[in-house]
Amino acid sequence: MQIIKTENLTKKFNGFTAVDNLNLEVQEGEIFGLLGPNGAGKTTSIMMLTTLLKPSSGTAKVNNFDIVNQPDAVRKSIGVVFQDPSSDDTLTGYENLKLHGLLYGMPADLREQRIKEVLKLVDLTDRRNDLVKKYSGGMRRRLELARGLMHHPKVLFLDEPTLGLDPQSRTTIWAYVQELAKKEKISIILTTHYMDEADQLCNRLAIIDHGKISALDSPSNLKKVIGGDVVLVKVENPNLDEIKKLDFVKKTQVHDGYVTLTVANASENLARILQTIGKVESVDVHLPTLNDVFLHYTGKEIREGSAEGGWGERVMSFRSRKN
Amino acid sequence: MYQMSQTKNEIVGIYAVWYREFKVFLREKSRIVSSVINPILWLFIFGAGLGSSINISGLNYQAFIFPGILAQVVLFSSVFYGVYIVWDRKIDFLKEVLVAPISRTSIFIGKVLGGATDAMIQIIILLIFGWIFGLVGLIPGLHITLFTGIGALFVLFFTTVSLTSVGLILGSQMESPEGFQLISSFLLFPIFFLSGALFPLNNLPVWLGSLTKLDPMTYTVDAARHIILGTSQYGLGLDLIVIIAFMLVMIWLGTYAFEKMKL
């Protein structure tokens, strides 16, 4: 069964199209990813699916309810972890969860029981009575994850769940997401601009750029599209004409000082390539990654470093509510 | 999902929003302390400075401005409370509340009650101080009783609901706390000075008199003065009509502003 189905979902901001006729279906129980660089329209899509933004045109069904005509029913079906911190740092972890339970009309006994469960799931039981101000970025993210699924939503939205976190916290969050997908039997839709994250977590993913989907499949199927090994060469004035004549070179792409080649059997053919291509500064040979897939479809790479600053920075700038 | 009626959900939702505001208020102790100390300084420094030379209709000047100072606390505390929603928007906390399955009207009511609670706690503390100051003769002529105290609290509650709504209307439309600060200060000082909090309303030049009549705070100050000191310009009836009408209009505008609020 489909838990989400979008129909030409579109959002324009003063004539600028942030999300452009998005059509996708998410199956019940899967972890579905939206992978794309900053500004691709991921957050805008999530905002529309969670009823916080009205689409300019098109619509979507979440848990079989229409996001435009039945926003209340949609809001009852979903949990959201927003891109920026959304917990109150003058409250404790426990108080943030209690507030959430009240907002979602959970009966008191169920609420308290659920708070215990989700705190345990994200290993914050010991820190529940500390102010969120005292939490690290990773802990705060885990708290918000716990909060998002506390009221038993059918669908959980995670907008850049590990943005701005250190590598260790990121792996921890991944483990929690995988565990809860298994334990809580919910559908998860997450956005990210980290290849490794999409690769690790998602059953299927859509590559999104400039508000449009350029490819949609499982990570392994997407990588198969590349159809060979990837050879990345740093070289000035590459001899492209000669390279293209080699029959084992399937595809050539030039991008800022680099040439990316798709090559059958790279280990045997590397020497020929290096002789032919010109004065090589460096070379890297690997199996296809989602980065290569992204390059294949959009002609550019996803920048891993977040130009947006985002999470960590926003936490720092938001101190207390005092002026 | 849960077996609760929508009405009950909304009421619990209002409580949820209030619960958060109240917790935060209790945690910012320095704010409570300064919100009580500042008006007392006004009362004694400003009141004593001018009071040595002024005596209004047989009343000690400090006693005369006491109800005005209460109104001042309500005015500033309630309107500035609106800035917190700007902070909530700066991070994504506002989204967490807006994506919950409760109506924006309930969120608005919860916020108003949160702001009103803050202001009422400050007023109760100041009324107790006023009672003590009168009792020990520090402010001659100020005699607050349980009855007049509760009466004043009621009138000020209506006003704090109106003014918290004003603050929230401003806050729901603003992007930066600095902008909010600027606009509200620009608004608040004239409202305060024109309300008759610091001077009697009879014998004013015509232009000033007309301006004071347009100031909604004038009627709150007048009502509080009537209840606490037994002297007033317009009479409690007219004061209450204006106060309650102002409140209803602001609540209506506030729910509208929340309905239209962008993220």
Ligand SMILES: Nc1ncnc2c1ncn2[C@@H]1O[C@H](COP(=O)(O)OP(=O)(O)O)[C@@H](O)[C@H]1O
């Ligand atoms: N409220 C808004 N007003 C105008 N432009 C916006 C607004 N929100 C997002 N955008 C623009 O829409 C595009 C997509 O943004 P966003 O959905 O946040 O991308 P992502 O989450 O993939 O980084 C960006 O170019 C962004 O500047």
Ligand SMILES: [Mg+2]
């Ligand atoms: Mg985003």
